Amino acid sequence: MTVSIDYPDDATPLDPGEMEGLRYKHVTTRGELDHLEQVNIQNGLQWLARRKKIDALDEKFIRELHKRLFGEVWKWAGEFRKTEKNLGVDPLQISVQLRTLLGDVEYWIENGTYKPKEIGIRFHHRLVHIHLFPNGNGRHARILADTLLNRVLGEEPIDWVRGVDLQSMNERRSEYITALGKADRGDYDPLFKFINL
Numbered sequence: 559m560t561v562s563i564d565y566p567d568d569a570t571p572l573d574p575g576e577m578e579g580l581r582y583k584h585v586t587t588r589g590e591l592d593h594l595e596q597v598n599i600q601n602g603l604q605w606l607a608r609r610k611k612i613d614a615l616d617e618k619f620i621r622e623l624h625k626r627l628f629g630e631v632w633k634w635a636g637e638f639r640k641t642e643k644n645l646g647v648d649p650l651q652i653s654v655q656l657r658t659l660l661g662d663v664e665y666w667i668e669n670g671t672y673k674p675k676e677i678g679i680r681f682h683h684r685l686v687h688i689h690l691f692p693n694g695n696g697r698h699a700r701i702l703a704d705t706l707l708n709r710v711l712g713e714e715p716i717d718w719v720r721g722v723d724l725q726s727m728n729e730r731r732s733e734y735i736t737a738l739g740k741a742d743r744g745d746y747d748p749l750f751k752f753i754n755l
């Protein structure tokens with residue numbers, strides 16, 4: 559069955575091959591899909607909470623986390639994107655750019671280049687900018703940035719939502735998306751403001 563899912567303008571649509579990876583063939587609406595993903599994410603977060611070894615800056619861990627968050631719904635969870643999207647780098651560049659990013663973050667931590675929260679938000683932005691996976695990049699990269707802050711650096715996680723659902727269209731989501739776009743062009747101030755930095 560084909561699902562015509564009505565995505566927010568700034569989310570990346572899935573191509574037919576990626577839609578094939580949906581494990582639930584009866585899904586017909588965006589609401590149903592959101593719900594299934596939400597349940598999967600809750601299970602993934604439980605896995606994360608139980609896990610003792612957190613290699614937040616390791617490619618294998620980063621992919622495993624995506625698989626735990628989305629793998630009950632999507633067969634391709636945890637595998638890097640193979641198709642071009644309106645967002646993100648050329649698929650062939652994903653692993654190289656991720657490796658560069660992980661090296662940068664390690665350097666920032668070792669040298670205290672930025673405060674931990676700033677490291678977290680820069681890490682988040684660079685992850686969604688690369689756009690590792692066909693879908694779930696925003697949610698995965700928010701959880702991963704919080705995992706780095708909380709479990710590795712011993713800091714408070716970022717208050718992304720402030721009581722607002724970031725997934726649906728609303729003012730806070732537009733502020734978030736606009737700020738990411740500015741950060742793409744090198745201006746991080748709106749993103750810092752977004753998280754009250």
Ligand SMILES: Nc1ncnc2c1ncn2[C@@H]1O[C@H](COP(=O)(O)OP(=O)(O)OP(=O)(O)O)[C@@H](O)[C@H]1O
Nearest residue numbers: 569570686687692693694695696697725738739742
């Ligand atoms: N201009 C941009 N630059 C960098 N990242 C962006 C930009 N616009 C959107 N994004 C990121 O891409 C995400 C959407 O990608 P994707 O659909 O893969 O993630 P998602 O987790 O399914 O999204 P959602 O945030 O709707 O849950 C947004 O949440 C945001 O983090």
Ligand SMILES: [Mg+2]
Nearest residue numbers: 569570693694
């Ligand atoms: Mg999406």
